[in-house]
Amino acid sequence: AQTVTQSQPEMSVQEAETVTLSCTYDTSENNYYLFWYKQPPSRQMILVIRQEAYKQQNATENRFSVNFQKAAKSFSLKISDSQLGDTAMYFCAFTLPWGTGKSTFGDGTTLTVKP
Amino acid sequence: GAVVSQHPSRVICKSGTSVKIECRSLDFQATTMFWYRQFPKQSLMLMATSNEGSKATYEQGVEKDKFLINHASLTLSTLTVTSAHPEDSSFYICSARWRPSGQIEVDNSPLHFGNGTRLTVT
Numbered sequence: 001a002q003t004v005t006q007s008q009p010e011m012s013v014q015e016a017e018t019v020t021l022s023c024t025y026d027t028s029e030n031n032y033y034l035f036w037y038k039q040p041p042s043r044q045m046i047l048v049i050r051q052e053a054y055k056q057q058n059a060t061e062n063r064f065s066v067n068f069q070k071a072a073k074s075f076s077l078k079i080s081d082s083q084l085g086d087t088a089m090y091f092c093a094f095t096l097p098w099g100t101g102k103s104t105f106g107d108g109t110t111l112t113v114k115p
Numbered sequence: 116g117a118v119v120s121q122h123p124s125r126v127i128c129k130s131g132t133s134v135k136i137e138c139r140s141l142d143f144q145a146t147t148m149f150w151y152r153q154f155p156k157q158s159l160m161l162m163a164t165s166n167e168g169s170k171a172t173y174e175q176g177v178e179k180d181k182f183l184i185n186h187a188s189l190t191l192s193t194l195t196v197t198s199a200h201p202e203d204s205s206f207y208i209c210s211a212r213w214r215p216s217g218q219i220e221v222d223n224s225p226l227h228f229g230n231g232t233r234l235t236v237t
Contacts, residue, residue, distance in 0.1 A: 033223050078142035100164050101212045101221040107158045
């Protein structure tokens with residue numbers, strides 16, 4: 001079974017600064033998908049960024065980027081130029097490319113961006 | 116983009132009554148939907164996988180007679196909390212992943228989530 005670990009329950013960052021959220025996972029599979037989702041106070045889950053395990057290049061979406069280290073089974077999220085609207089709970093998720101497509105989620109990291 | 120609608124957003128019911136929560140994929144067909152329960156500041160706990168036209172698959176420890184799931188069409192799954200009690204009070208979320216018709220493998224499409232339902236049992 002796959003497991004996802006987010007070791008930072010809470011983090012804070014000053015507005016405009018950069019913060020990195022960590023995520024590690026455990027799997028014996030070679031192909032899989034990784035995601036970061038954001039859950040703001042509204043509690044609506046939103047996709048932040050995705051990464052395919054077969055791609056070596058790290059995914060980037062505007063101010064959000066990942067550091068994907070396949071051998072280390074690490075998938076950290078970097079948020080640059082943090083904004084107040086980035087305040088949310090962030091979940092790392094792992095999905096296998098077969099079956100029902102269900103995802104395994106980490107416990108989440110609550111990020112607070114301070115003005 | 117793919118949209119999942121969940122209704123109601125909030126419901127308050129009395130202990131012993133049943134509550135139905137609907138999850139609809141508005142612009143895509145979802146043969147599979149997922150139901151989660153989330154406690155404050157905690158992760159999403161997968162309760163069950165809803166399969167169109169067949170029985171739901173429940174996660175270990177989830178009472179299937181308490182949480183009835185029906186996936187009657189390719190766009191609608193319902194979760195019914197039967198004989199609700201105060202300990203069932205929680206935030207329930209559904210999700211679905213778009214998958215082209217006939218495609219077996221899972222691609223990199225993300226999960227699309229409903230807005231969630233806050234259930235309070237008094």
